[in-house]
Amino acid sequence: SRRRARSAAAAPAAAARALRRVARFVERALPLCRAHTVEFFTRGLWQRLVAPPPDAVLEALRAAGPLARPWRRARAPRRLRAVNDDIFSSAFCENSEKLTNVHLFALAAKYYSLSNLGVCTPLEDVLEALKGDSEGATGIKPDEFMNNKKSHEVQVMSELVDSIANYCGIKQVIDIGSGKGYLSSFLSMQYNLKVYGIDSSSSNTNGAHERNRKLKKHWRAYQSRGKESLKSQSLEMANDRPVEHELNCKKINEELLNNANSLQNQGQVIIQDVVPSCGFTEMTALETNTETEADLVSGTQSHETKLSEEVLAVLNVLPVDAVEDFSSSHCNCGELCEEEKVQRKMISLKTKARKSSESNLYLPLTSCITAETELSDIITDLEDCMMVGLHTCGDLAANTLRIFTAKPEIKAVCSVGCCYHLLSEQFENQEECHDQVWGFPMCQYLKDKGWCCGRNARMSACLALERVAVGQMLPTESLFYRAVLQVIIEEIYGVTKSDRHVGKTFSKSSSFIDYVRRSLKKLELDDSKLPDSCIMDYYEKYKDRMNELEAFNMLKVVLAPCIEVLILLDRLCYLKEQENIAWSGLVKLFDPVKSPRCYAVIALKNQPCS
Ligand SMILES: C[S@@+](CC[C@H](N)C(=O)[O-])C[C@H]1O[C@@H](n2cnc3c(N)ncnc32)[C@H](O)[C@@H]1O
Numbered sequence: 001s002r003r004r005a006r007s008a009a010a011a012p013a014a015a016a017r018a019l020r021r022v023a024r025f026v027e028r029a030l031p032l033c034r035a036h037t038v039e040f041f042t043r044g045l046w047q048r049l050v051a052p053p054p055d056a057v058l059e060a061l062r063a064a065g066p067l068a069r070p071w072r073r074a075r076a077p078r079r080l081r082a083v084n085d086d087i088f089s090s091a092f093c094e095n096s097e098k099l100t101n102v103h104l105f106a107l108a109a110k111y112y113s114l115s116n117l118g119v120c121t122p123l124e125d126v127l128e129a130l131k132g133d134s135e136g137a138t139g140i141k142p143d144e145f146m147n148n149k150k151s152h153e154v155q156v157m158s159e160l161v162d163s164i165a166n167y168c169g170i171k172q173v174i175d176i177g178s179g180k181g182y183l184s185s186f187l188s189m190q191y192n193l194k195v196y197g198i199d200s201s202s203s204n205t206n207g208a209h210e211r212n213r214k215l216k217k218h219w220r221a222y223q224s225r226g227k228e229s230l231k232s233q234s235l236e237m238a239n240d241r242p243v244e245h246e247l248n249c250k251k252i253n254e255e256l257l258n259n260a261n262s263l264q265n266q267g268q269v270i271i272q273d274v275v276p277s278c279g280f281t282e283m284t285a286l287e288t289n290t291e292t293e294a295d296l297v298s299g300t301q302s303h304e305t306k307l308s309e310e311v312l313a314v315l316n317v318l319p320v321d322a323v324e325d326f327s328s329s330h331c332n333c334g335e336l337c338e339e340e341k342v343q344r345k346m347i348s349l350k351t352k353a354r355k356s357s358e359s360n361l362y363l364p365l366t367s368c369i370t371a372e373t374e375l376s377d378i379i380t381d382l383e384d385c386m387m388v389g390l391h392t393c394g395d396l397a398a399n400t401l402r403i404f405t406a407k408p409e410i411k412a413v414c415s416v417g418c419c420y421h422l423l424s425e426q427f428e429n430q431e432e433c434h435d436q437v438w439g440f441p442m443c444q445y446l447k448d449k450g451w452c453c454g455r456n457a458r459m460s461a462c463l464a465l466e467r468v469a470v471g472q473m474l475p476t477e478s479l480f481y482r483a484v485l486q487v488i489i490e491e492i493y494g495v496t497k498s499d500r501h502v503g504k505t506f507s508k509s510s511s512f513i514d515y516v517r518r519s520l521k522k523l524e525l526d527d528s529k530l531p532d533s534c535i536m537d538y539y540e541k542y543k544d545r546m547n548e549l550e551a552f553n554m555l556k557v558v559l560a561p562c563i564e565v566l567i568l569l570d571r572l573c574y575l576k577e578q579e580n581i582a583w584s585g586l587v588k589l590f591d592p593v594k595s596p597r598c599y600a601v602i603a604l605k606n607q608p609c610s
Pocket residue numbers: 176177178179180181182183198199200201204274275276277278279367368369370389390391392393396418
């Protein structure tokens with residue numbers, strides 16, 4: 001089966017070839033995705049970067065682009081398969097760098113998607129190749145009581161992680177950036193894996209500890225009910241009585257939800273947005289002219305931030321004795337605070353844990369992971385293990401791969417990244433900083449080329465094309481307000497840069513005038529002498545150009561997957577450059593509409609012949 005797994009992955013040469021092709025196209029498109037929509041009017045971005053009129057652009061994107069029907073079986077039409085990459089470069093004018101042929105541009109964006117490049121390994125092939133005598137799940141199926149983004153992610157990923165762990169013959173899993181511990185909990189509860197969850201946020205680990213303490217008493221009740229539910233489910237399936245089954249599941253669901261709710265009401269459980277939270281908290285603190293890019297991203301992902309009670313309910317199943325809080329009050333990268341104390345605590349907990357017959361353990365730990373982190377400093381009983389990361393933001397995904405390649409005891413890695421705008425880029429700033437480990441680029445080819453995306457382009461890579469394609473709207477009006485505000489700020493106040501932020505003013509405003517006045521206050525600019533009529537003049541002057549902004553953002557959305565492909569292929573090529581890796585691949589794990597950051601970078605080390 002190892003041979004099978006290997007044949008299912010892209011060969012190193014194929015991955016490198018795909019990377020070079022994508023890089024060539026993205027390079028031509030960089031001026032578009034590096035542009036700030038805040039500066040859309042002040043810098044005349046449309047006139048500078050796009051030749052055709054906005055309506056023609058929108059029309060072409062709808063007709064031919066990724067917003068249109070996907071290619072059947074994710075492959076380009078035959079006539080395009082033989083196409084030379086040169087043709088796509090001609091979507092842009094050689095001299096002016098303007099986008100001239102939108103039809104070609106739209107085809108190119110599809111052509112350079114991961115599925116069309118043929119470098120992804122289907123999840124089923126990976127699972128099939130890894131198949132062994134897996135013990136599998138312990139009987140509680142998450143989809144019985146979970147039906148949302150996080151449960152989708154956790155369910156798919158934990159099955160894969162369990163298969164990899166079995167294949168490698170390991171029991172220990174280190175969940176990097178474990179957050180509230182959803183994945184960790186599932187891996188330990190359902191697959192009896194020995195899981196450590198490491199997160200830099202002490203409030204996350206505190207939360208996990210507190211929740212587990214409060215919910216201990218629900219464990220047995222839940223477990224027996226879970227089994228009951230499974231029994232009745234199979235009976236009902238045999239009797240083909242789906243309606244009753246639904247009712248049965250609903251009952252359990254509601255009960256768990258009530259528990260979760262009551263805890264929330266008592267304020268004992270900190271409910272945090274999960275996946276994009278780190279990204280969005282960061283985004284609100286960006287410098288003024290990046291706020292709109294953040295809006296563009298969050299506008300397509302807003303419901304990601306809603307953590308469902310159902311997911312919370314799943315955490316009810318954790319045994320409490322097994323979990324202790326190792327949090328330090330702050331993240332102090334590189335230094336372990338009270339290390340000895342923590343280690344002693346760990347040993348005592350391990351002993352306790354072994355005695356626990358209730359379920360396997362998930363141990364949340366607080367530590368800030370860097371490329372230099374020694375896991376054995378944090379986990380005293382580190383053994384042969386695998387690293388996993390679900391939506392590890394920015395450099396954390398890159399560092400996970402670096403730690404994996406450097407440490408022989410880490411046998412496998414499965415990492416789904418997110419928040420590409422938080423990546424550190426080696427070639428972004430001119431200052432030399434030789435000893436830093438960068439999040440991008442990782443592979444030799446892009447390093448040799450001195451490749452730089454830039455923050456805005458990386459921000460674009462966070463956009464969710466699939467969601468826009470199924471009808472989710474881009475926040476065009478708020479972006480328009482912000483772009484016109486920028487004109488006012490520059491023309492009336494002479495300000496081009498500010499350390500202050502407009503933030504989420506749009507949603508609080510009742511009109512454009514209200515928006516401008518609130519924003520000026522936030523920027524500490526005096527609006528007392530600015531009459532409403534003057535504000536409205538600006539609005540009137542630009543309102544007919546809102547379609548330019550819409551078309552421009554659509555171009556960015558269409559390009560987003562190409563930039564993500566570049567970042568993911570960089571990671572894959574880095575793995576393929578390493579000598580000790582038997583298998584590495586990119587695997588699409590999630591439904592991108594539910595979970596836009598859906599690709600896992602997976603690798604397995606060479607194992608000594610037995
Ligand atoms: C997007 S959240 C994902 C949380 C969790 N894996 C999930 O899917 O629910 C990313 C998490 O990584 C943590 N994190 C970010 N940088 C980190 C670092 N350098 N070391 C450890 N954790 C980090 C954050 O605190 C946050 O909880």
